[in-house]
Each structure stands twice: as structure tokens, then as C-alpha cells.
Amino acid sequence: MNERRIKFTRSAFLFALLFIAVSTCAAQNAPTVLKVEPPNWWVGHSINPVRVMIRGKNLSGARVAAIGGGLKTGLVRINALGTYLFVDVLIELNAKPGRRSLRITTGSGMTDTPFDILAPLARAGRFQGFSPDDVIYLIMPDRFSDGDVTNNDPAESRGLYNRANKFYYHGGDFQGIINHLPYLKDLGVTAIWLTPWYDNVNHPDEIEKKEGGTTTGFHGYGAVDFYGVEEHFGTLAKLRELVDEAHKLGIKVIQDEVANHTGPYHPWVEDSPTPTWYNGTKENHLANVFQTWVLHDPRPEAKIKRETMEGWFLNFLPDLNQNDEEVERYLIQNTLWWIGITGIDGIREDTWQYVPNSFWAKWTAAIKREYPSFRVVGEVKDGDVVHTSFFQGGRIRFDGIDSGLDSLLDFPLFYPLRRAFAEGKELREVAQALSKDYLYTDPNILVTLLGGHDDKRFMSEPGATINGLKLANTFLLTTRGVPQLYYGDEIAMTGADEPTTRQDFPGGFAGDARNAFTKQGRTAEEQDLFEHVRRMARLHAELEPLRRGTLVNLYVTAQQYAYARLTPGASVIVVINNDAKPATFDFEAAPARVEDGARFTDRLNVSEDVRVREGKFKVTLPARSASVFAMK
Numbered sequence: 001m002n003e004r005r006i007k008f009t010r011s012a013f014l015f016a017l018l019f020i021a022v023s024t025c026a027a028q029n030a031p032t033v034l035k036v037e038p039p040n041w042w043v044g045h046s047i048n049p050v051r052v053m054i055r056g057k058n059l060s061g062a063r064v065a066a067i068g069g070g071l072k073t074g075l076v077r078i079n080a081l082g083t084y085l086f087v088d089v090l091i092e093l094n095a096k097p098g099r100r101s102l103r104i105t106t107g108s109g110m111t112d113t114p115f116d117i118l119a120p121l122a123r124a125g126r127f128q129g130f131s132p133d134d135v136i137y138l139i140m141p142d143r144f145s146d147g148d149v150t151n152n153d154p155a156e157s158r159g160l161y162n163r164a165n166k167f168y169y170h171g172g173d174f175q176g177i178i179n180h181l182p183y184l185k186d187l188g189v190t191a192i193w194l195t196p197w198y199d200n201v202n203h204p205d206e207i208e209k210k211e212g213g214t215t216t217g218f219h220g221y222g223a224v225d226f227y228g229v230e231e232h233f234g235t236l237a238k239l240r241e242l243v244d245e246a247h248k249l250g251i252k253v254i255q256d257e258v259a260n261h262t263g264p265y266h267p268w269v270e271d272s273p274t275p276t277w278y279n280g281t282k283e284n285h286l287a288n289v290f291q292t293w294v295l296h297d298p299r300p301e302a303k304i305k306r307e308t309m310e311g312w313f314l315n316f317l318p319d320l321n322q323n324d325e326e327v328e329r330y331l332i333q334n335t336l337w338w339i340g341i342t343g344i345d346g347i348r349e350d351t352w353q354y355v356p357n358s359f360w361a362k363w364t365a366a367i368k369r370e371y372p373s374f375r376v377v378g379e380v381k382d383g384d385v386v387h388t389s390f391f392q393g394g395r396i397r398f399d400g401i402d403s404g405l406d407s408l409l410d411f412p413l414f415y416p417l418r419r420a421f422a423e424g425k426e427l428r429e430v431a432q433a434l435s436k437d438y439l440y441t442d443p444n445i446l447v448t449l450l451g452g453h454d455d456k457r458f459m460s461e462p463g464a465t466i467n468g469l470k471l472a473n474t475f476l477l478t479t480r481g482v483p484q485l486y487y488g489d490e491i492a493m494t495g496a497d498e499p500t501t502r503q504d505f506p507g508g509f510a511g512d513a514r515n516a517f518t519k520q521g522r523t524a525e526e527q528d529l530f531e532h533v534r535r536m537a538r539l540h541a542e543l544e545p546l547r548r549g550t551l552v553n554l555y556v557t558a559q560q561y562a563y564a565r566l567t568p569g570a571s572v573i574v575v576i577n578n579d580a581k582p583a584t585f586d587f588e589a590a591p592a593r594v595e596d597g598a599r600f601t602d603r604l605n606v607s608e609d610v611r612v613r614e615g616k617f618k619v620t621l622p623a624r625s626a627s628v629f630a631m632k
């Protein structure tokens, strides 16, 4: 080999090295995509263009082009690190549904990522909203029934399943709920509210430790992906099947959403799409002081209000900043995506009061623009009507804003119900709570409840009895509002705190000692209560005044309460004696719009028939009992 040849070979070698180096460098800098939110959108939607947020790498300087027709891309915004890209995607009205791509090109390379155009779901029987005609049943999917053991310990999140640990997943899932829809239908349920199904973190939670150990996101409130379904519960396809199967049985579905905060492990915490995505950062943020009274104060002290609105729950739940334009767009689109992709009928919105009304006004308007019958119930956990009613929409409040919120969980009624029917304290306090109804824009759409997943079970209150719980259910299903039951309360489940209040429904899981979904699996006491709740739900369905009637008080003493529900054609009179001894009720019948000679039958078979005489309705009830009188 002569010297020239060696030289040439060397140069070729160096050139090849240089080439490899350049291509490796280019490969390192080529854009990559980790997540597209939303991954698809609809033709003819009221939001068009939709703003797509792409999380990835090396996105700095990117251009985005639509591939496949029917789409146009607009404004592109990219964060400083090149890890998030926002692009407006316009879907043409004549676009054919199907797969498309977004092509992301930078000086260093190019990548295509799928984006689908969808045909909207048929509207009939979907997006229905809820009303006082409904009976809602709250389910925590992990704790209701395990219908698919193959998702109990999924490959991507091994080790979070442990039925012996109350803070870990227990295996309940969408299939378990599907399997028990006939049970719910038979009970008289017309709507189910499921606690959040967002994808939660796939490893033990080292941040929220309880009783000295790690926890998991079995409750669903620590989202790490707002477009994902928790793999322990099933897939998006299974969720859609659940919604469809429920609808076939006349049962609506209410999604639990969270717009106030994310889980501590959400990828946005380490790398935010915008600098103001959260209120503060992991290292530097306010802690929530929960001084919620300042939220309805016309002259709030600024620092306390800010700490309450922007402070991080428990000092570790990252508080989203809805005043950031991109967060606002993201959350509105995310809600419309869940509605559109599943066909659900309502939303229960978590931690409503910690999010600005200015945001909610836009959010509710966007929902109603696309789905006019849809309804939202907000969680404002407070016993004060003055406070709670402030958040209901339908009226411009002192802050110049109508939030547009349809309904609230009726916590101001919840506490007196617990005191009266569990502890045996004055029933009059219940009537007194209702006397403040004028503060609401619409008290009839409030969601009334005896229990929920954040409170001790009714049966774990001091003084609680099966009889007291039966009385409470009689009241709940005959007063104004939209009644909501909590899973397992119909069989008197107990639980003194969270999460023991979220125990497994007996019979919902393989190997359970008994199956309380069946009569044979219930004790005599449980069966007595179950039959009562079922009877009340059926009366609620049968007697229109119990759903739609005007509520009129007829007789109120410390432990006695009689009221009527009146429609133009019918009157139902409910008489409740919460006393430990019998009581005689003797009241004017005229407010119930009934005349002498009118005859009423007790649909609960506690009392004999009552005939109105000399303008009076008179009946004696045994200790702690109730009658529901319908006209003969």
C-alpha cells in the first residue's frame, strides 16, 4: 500500500466518522412526540379550531403541517425548552372522519404523529343531563366490584394491588360495574356517578404517605394523564361500553372531574407547558389555608383569598392556574373531549370553589354550547347555605360573574340530616336548613345526599341505627332535589373515616365470604334496609309530585315534620316522626290543596288510611317512623 492510498483511506475514514457524528447529532436533535392532547377531535364541533398540545423533545423552531386532507394547522407556540408545542388544528366542515397526521418539522428532522378526525356520537340517549327525576348512585370503581382479574396487577403498574391494604388497589373495575347494572336498575337507580377514572400514578405514592406507608391513586383524584383511563379500571373502550350498557338500561353516567389540581406525579410538575401553568412551582408555592369564607366575601382580604384559591392542597397537590390562557383552553377542551368520546350525561366537579368563577363561566358556557342538556354538579364542601349558594349559576354575583353552575352537592342539608336521623337530634333543624332555599337560584336541582366517599358512613355516626337510616332515606327520596345514594349505604356498610368509608362491597370480589348483591347474601337487617331504599326509589319514580312537586311545609316541631309535594294534579303528604316515642300530627290540610273527604293511603304501610275532616289531616305515628300518603 503506497502512502497516497493510505492518505486517501484515512481521509475517507475521517469523512465517514464525521458523517456518523453529524447524523447522530441530527438524530439527537430530531423532534420526537410523547403525547398529543387531544388525540382526536370531531367534525362540526363548536370548538374549531381545537388547540392541540404536543409534549415531546426537540420541538424548538418546529413547523406543523396537517397530512391527509380536511385539516389545517394554524398558530404554533413552543415553550423555551422545546418540550411542549401548541398548535391550532382546524377541521373543515366537509372533512371525512378517519386517521390523519400532524407532521412536525425542524431543521434537524421530521416526525409524523397521528391525529384522528371523528364523527360525533349520535345524540339520542346521550349527553342527557340529570334532573330531580333521577336517583344518583355514587360508586368508587376500585371498591365496588372486580369484573376482570386480568387488570388487577397491570404490567405497567405492578405491585399496587393489595386487598389487605386499604390504601392500595382492590381490583374493582368498569366490568364489575357493567356486571351489576341490573342490580342498580332493580334498586331504582337512574344515574351513576363514578369517582375519577383518570390515569393515576403507576408506582407507590411516596409523597402522600398514610399510617407510615405508601399509598396509591385507587380513588382517582391524583391524575397524571387527563386523557388517560386508569389501567386498573379498564380501557377507554371498556368505559365506552359501560356508558352504552348503562344507557341501554336507562341509567345515566356522571363523570367526576378535577380542574383544580393534578396529582403530584403529573409530568407537568417537573416540566410545565407554560411558565405559569401552575400557581407556583413544586419548590415555591403557597399552601392552601382553606379559609373558604373569603371566597364569598365582597371585600376579601387579598392574601387569604390568594392562599385559598392558589394554595396547593395538603401542600403537595399542584394547583392549576386557570388564569393561564393555555390551561384554560386545555381544561375546557379536555372536558368536552370526555363528554364527546364517551357520551356521558353529567359531571360532578371536584373542589369547585378553589377555581376562579371567571374560568367556570367560560367552561360551563363551552359545555352548554355543544351539549345544551348536559348538567354539572359542583362540590363545595360547606355546611353554610350563604356560602354554598354563592357558587350556583343563573345569577350574576357581586363579582360580576354568573358561574353557569347548575347544581351543588347539598352539604348544608347533609349535616342536619346526619344529626337528626343518625344522632337523633332535632328534626326541626332539617326544616330550618330548607328555609334558606331562597338563597339558591334553583334549590330543586341540588344533589341531596346522606353519604359520600369523603365522610364517615351514616352507620358509623354515633347513635346510628337501621331504622334511622331508613327514615333518612324516606326523607331523601321525598324532599326537593336530586337524591344521591352512596354505594353500600343500602346494605348499611360502615366505615368511620377515609378510606374505611370506601370499603369493598361484599360480594363484588372473588373469594368474598358472601354476596350482598343478592338477597341470600344479606342479613335480615340489611335486607330490611335494602327493601326500604328500593321501595322509596320506586315510589320516587311512580309518584310524580315526589320528583317535580312544589315542597310545602305542613307541620314542624322539634322531632316531627310533615310536608307535601304538590303538582297541579296530585298531592303527596310525607309525615316523619323522629322521636323515640309515638307522636300525633294534627295540621291544616288546605296548604296541601286537599279538601274534606279526601282519602290518603300510606304507601309505606305504617299508618291506616287518613281521611281529611274539618280541614284537618290527623295521624298518629309510632316512634321513629314515617308515612308517605298518596291520594286514593
Ligand SMILES: [Ca+2]
Residues within 6 Å of the ligand: 146, 147, 148, 149, 150, 151, 152, 171, 172, 173, 232
Ligand atoms: Ca379488576
Ligand SMILES: [Ca+2]
Residues within 6 Å of the ligand: 157, 199, 200, 201, 202, 230, 231, 232
Ligand atoms: Ca395508572
Ligand SMILES: [Ca+2]
Residues within 6 Å of the ligand: 260, 308, 309, 310, 311, 319, 320, 354, 355
Ligand atoms: Ca386553585
